[in-house]
Amino acid sequence: MDIVLLGSGNVATNLALALKTAGYNIVQVFSPNLVNAKELAKKVNSDPINNFSEIDRAADLYIIAVKDDAIAEVARHLKHVDGLVVHTSGTTDIKVLSSEVGSAGVFYPLQTFSKSKAVDFKTIPICLEASDPHQLKLLTQLAEKLSGKVYVMDGAKRKVLHLAAVFACNFTNHLYALSNQILTKNDLDFELIRPLIAETTDKVMADLPENVQTGPAVRHDESTMNKHLAMLSSLPELQEIYQTLSNSIKLAHK
């Protein structure tokens, strides 16, 4: 099975490494920036290209792992390929592809990726969609080589999952950053809070978060919350976040 990978960012990089490990052949890595294409292509013994006209039209699978708003533009250059064309986006409709190419699908790995840290694909949920059953089967077989958690899921559900991921991952990471802002402003090191972060996560691996909520808001401890708000008086933005999230916790645990 010959794969063309379009993209060289966090998702493309992690996916390329996982595909290579699983024994797949990535024939080309495309990026408008040839330096980026070369960097990734080298890691997976592939050919780097930066011109759409160079794309191998005989590949079996084309994976578009680029920013959401660039997917349609990339797909327009794959009009004449026979293979299956998939994107890796949580929020983008399959129609963005199916209006451009013959055979369209979605391959959405639900994870946060960085170039600097390889993740173990085996435990990552992969959500699949395809416009025809034969291609869905092909895609499922490939996904199952990478992960033990493969789900066929329509676009509506996938978008919900992506939204839930923003709360559980992106917003959570930003709260860590705000926590670090408070610490560094007072000459305290983020290292102090890492064991707490690890345990907070560990608790929800076996339980549901609403069952293990702790802190002043769930105890309706107004005195502590008022002290905290006073401590944040020089940081009105953090004060607003403190108030908004505490109110939400109180509401959820009346």
Next chain:
Amino acid sequence: MDIVLLGSGNVATNLALALKTAGYNIVQVFSPNLVNAKELAKKVNSDPINNFSEIDRAADLYIIAVKDDAIAEVARHLKHVDGLVVHTSGTTDIKVLSSEVGSAGVFYPLQTFSKSKAVDFKTIPICLEASDPHQLKLLTQLAEKLSGKVYVMDGAKRKVLHLAAVFACNFTNHLYALSNQILTKNDLDFELIRPLIAETTDKVMADLPENVQTGPAVRHDESTMNKHLAMLSSLPELQEIYQTLSNSIKLAHK
């Protein structure tokens, strides 16, 4: 060294088990509710009591691990003991004790505790304070038997740490709960999002959160954010949280 433990909640329970494991002798467990006192006392071969008059006045250390607003009341009943009296609160000033007892201190383990899940004390930062140097030395020796991360820290810094912990732990857990609310509303299981949560945390164990932020807000991807806000139209509270946190991320990553 004889210890009297006052309290039977999450902190008291975890601390009692860690002290026992480290070979300390908890002579009494006090709780106004005798059933609770008995339950914990049984686990650490201690005497349960529910009356302040029964407190052993000859112990070396009295640990008050009760709700913040009950600390002063408990301390009033320890006026006549000779041993060191400490509380375990992040937010409570040492003065709340020193105005009542002869020898006062603070023993604040920075962690989120549940009765149902024992934590490994070895990696928990323990923040200490004491009104006299001799007692501080005694307290430090005890803390170092429990954990490899012992810090002497004044009340102002300890309160900052507690505030930072609310952002990194309590608010984070609530975001997991909101994420689950979105999932269950759409018949999706929280299990789908657990690998993402684990990886989000894992990333900040070796890096700082501001360096690994991902998601639509940090990319200033207004189109995706608007789609998400539209999906939350029936949940105005979550819409507000989405908007507030996205604005904060955009501000931090201009």
